[in-house]
Amino acid sequence: xxxxVSLLLSIFIPLFITFIVFIIWVITRQDKVMYIVGFCFGITxxxxxxxxxxxxxxxxxxxCHFDERQNKCRGDCFCISxxxxxxxxxxxxxxxxxxxxxxxxxxxxxSTCGILSIGVFAGTAIIKDAYTSIGENKIxxxxxxxxxxxxxxxxxxxxxxxxxxxxxxxxxxSFINIFSGFMLFVVAILLFIKTGISKKxxxxxxxxxxTEIC
Numbered sequence: 001x002x003x004x005v006s007l008l009l010s011i012f013i014p015l016f017i018t019f020i021v022f023i024i025w026v027i028t029r030q031d032k033v034m035y036i037v038g039f040c041f042g043i044t045x046x047x048x049x050x051x052x053x054x055x056x057x058x059x060x061x062x063x064c065h066f067d068e069r070q071n072k073c074r075g076d077c078f079c080i081s082x083x084x085x086x087x088x089x090x091x092x093x094x095x096x097x098x099x100x101x102x103x104x105x106x107x108x109x110x111s112t113c114g115i116l117s118i119g120v121f122a123g124t125a126i127i128k129d130a131y132t133s134i135g136e137n138k139i140x141x142x143x144x145x146x147x148x149x150x151x152x153x154x155x156x157x158x159x160x161x162x163x164x165x166x167x168x169x170x171x172x173x174s175f176i177n178i179f180s181g182f183m184l185f186v187v188a189i190l191l192f193i194k195t196g197i198s199k200k201x202x203x204x205x206x207x208x209x210x211t212e213i214c
Contacts, residue, residue, distance in 0.1 A: 005110055014044040015041050025212070033044060049156070057086075070129070077128065077130065085116075085117035107173065108170075112176070127190075127194065139195060142191040142192050143187045151181070152178075152184060155181075159173075160174035
């Protein structure tokens, strides 16, 4: 039961925050608060989907296992993504301060930088074959990521059409869903490509081994 506590908390905490912010919106009726409600609800949906995946893994008694090479590569990928995060935040600050151009609200800017760094980590980890653990079904995991990405893109586009893609001449909060959905879809495509290349290489190695034996 203890192993499900963190899983339940990761779902109910965003849901509770969304409920509180929604109550604030009901009282104040401010449009900006409603944007925050939508943002929190998106996080709740993402946490719920991730929770489903984790629940399936626990039911199958599946444990993530990375070998020594993968752990080292993942550490390198974390370092790269961390500096990408710092660099993107610094660039965002320069654009806002030195150029005096507020291209978006702060929550959109910070979220974009965070999503970019996570995407860089996932992309570099896939290239180094350290994104998924040993024995994990990469195709199934890629399909799961692709579905979430398409769902996130759809939510962002629908919100953009309903509320506008721009807010006072700035990129609106719907861009967060669009960008995160796009990054998830790109990660899924990279995973499919890397899986295909790995399988092709394995077949070539097997054929070469059989030829040498003969």
